[in-house]
Amino acid sequence: MAQDFSKVTMIGLGYIGLPTAALLAKNNIHVHGVDINQTVVDTINRGEIHIVEPELNEYVADAVKRGFLKASTKAAESDVYVIVVPTPFKGEHEPDISYVEAATKGIIPLLKEGDLYIIESTSPIGTTEKMQSLIYSERPELKGKVYIAYCPERVLPGNVMYELEHNDRVLGGVDPESTEKAISFYRNFCKSELHSTNARTAEMCKLTENASRDAQIAFANELSLICDKADINVWELIELANKHPRVNILQPGCGVGGHCIAVDPWFIVSDYPMEARLIGKAREINNHKSFWCAEKIENEKLKFELKHGRKPKVAIMGLAFKPDIDDLRESPAKYIAQKVMQSENDGNIMVVEPNIEDHGVFKLTNYQEAYKGADIIAFLVAHKEFKALEYNNDKVILDFCGVFKK
Numbered sequence: 001m002a003q004d005f006s007k008v009t010m011i012g013l014g015y016i017g018l019p020t021a022a023l024l025a026k027n028n029i030h031v032h033g034v035d036i037n038q039t040v041v042d043t044i045n046r047g048e049i050h051i052v053e054p055e056l057n058e059y060v061a062d063a064v065k066r067g068f069l070k071a072s073t074k075a076a077e078s079d080v081y082v083i084v085v086p087t088p089f090k091g092e093h094e095p096d097i098s099y100v101e102a103a104t105k106g107i108i109p110l111l112k113e114g115d116l117y118i119i120e121s122t123s124p125i126g127t128t129e130k131m132q133s134l135i136y137s138e139r140p141e142l143k144g145k146v147y148i149a150y151c152p153e154r155v156l157p158g159n160v161m162y163e164l165e166h167n168d169r170v171l172g173g174v175d176p177e178s179t180e181k182a183i184s185f186y187r188n189f190c191k192s193e194l195h196s197t198n199a200r201t202a203e204m205c206k207l208t209e210n211a212s213r214d215a216q217i218a219f220a221n222e223l224s225l226i227c228d229k230a231d232i233n234v235w236e237l238i239e240l241a242n243k244h245p246r247v248n249i250l251q252p253g254c255g256v257g258g259h260c261i262a263v264d265p266w267f268i269v270s271d272y273p274m275e276a277r278l279i280g281k282a283r284e285i286n287n288h289k290s291f292w293c294a295e296k297i298e299n300e301k302l303k304f305e306l307k308h309g310r311k312p313k314v315a316i317m318g319l320a321f322k323p324d325i326d327d328l329r330e331s332p333a334k335y336i337a338q339k340v341m342q343s344e345n346d347g348n349i350m351v352v353e354p355n356i357e358d359h360g361v362f363k364l365t366n367y368q369e370a371y372k373g374a375d376i377i378a379f380l381v382a383h384k385e386f387k388a389l390e391y392n393n394d395k396v397i398l399d400f401c402g403v404f405k406k
Helices: 017-026 038-045 056-066 098-110 127-138 160-166 176-186 199-230 234-241 264-271 277-308 332-341 367-373
Strands: 007-011 030-034 069-072 080-083 116-119 147-150 169-173 194-198 314-317 349-352 376-379 396-399
Touching: 007 017, 007 098, 017 030, 017 056, 017 069, 017 160, 038 056, 038 069, 056 069, 056 160, 080 098, 098 116, 098 127, 116 127, 116 176, 127 147, 127 199, 147 176, 147 199, 169 176, 169 199, 176 194, 194 199, 199 234, 199 264, 199 277, 264 277, 277 332, 277 376, 277 396, 314 332, 314 367, 332 349, 349 367
Parallel strands: 007 030, 007 080, 030 069, 080 116, 116 147, 169 194, 314 349, 314 376, 376 396
Antiparallel strands: 147 169
16 A cells, blocks of 8 residues: 555545445555444444445455454544545525535644545536635645545445445546546556546536436336326337337336435536436426326325225335335435325324335335235335235235335
């Protein structure tokens, strides 16, 4: 390990920060992890994890045991500082970079000549340059003497540890020297190709990747709405259309969630509202699909009550934003569950999420118990447990995510 990369401070120990810290530690790099949540800090320092991610527990336990990973609520002097904090919304879909700014302010007093500062947080175009100005305004003696770059993550929850090592990365510095410094750092733990560019292009690359996926999902979701009216099985239709050698339609769902695809396109729309018309419309379509699913469930409840003279028992199957993970951030399934439960106060709604033990809002029910006891089954997330269930013609099954594809 190069001497000038011997110590790394990782600001943010969430779904990206902790796996990255653990991977660095596996490569014998001393990592000082920082999180504002004391419970998270204590959990990690015991060699345990607070999120669900395959293999991560082994990485963290080993790193802590060998002394290469330590967590704290305060930053420590290092050679490299990596910012991996949230970038939520403020107001109407306007990106909020205050967490990035606060994290940067926290390490400015620690910076010294030759240090490398990297933002991995998804950020609006120009954020890295703004942080550069902030650093130099408070430490003018460091101007031109520290390296500043942006490197977006591009991993899939459920396969993070593998993809952190093997997915190509894009690195953009505020100047060529910073780009090269960042590349030399990532070469210590990435086995993939590292592509150099400038900071603004790297920031836009992250937003572009997720906006593109959002638009592709919007096409599939819009197609599912059309097929519902036309009495066509959308799953069969997509399978047949994809037999064309140049067609690859994605699978529809109950919307789009997660902290990337459901959020990042708005960063572009917010800054370029007149130009980003397709990107904005895709976001609207995917948000509408969640509302449509909730209305579909409500309509089936009403039809059942009129036919049977009693209110139906409804199973809401899944809360996570994608299959087989515990991540509920920006989850359309969670929104749908909340919407459906607004009109129910008599316990007729059963909520299922096999990847979490409990939830602060929803009382969770075992998936087999819910499937057996419900009159209406609404599949919102295609968890592997649900795919093992047998189709029951005696129940009203609303398959929004292709569990049975019937």
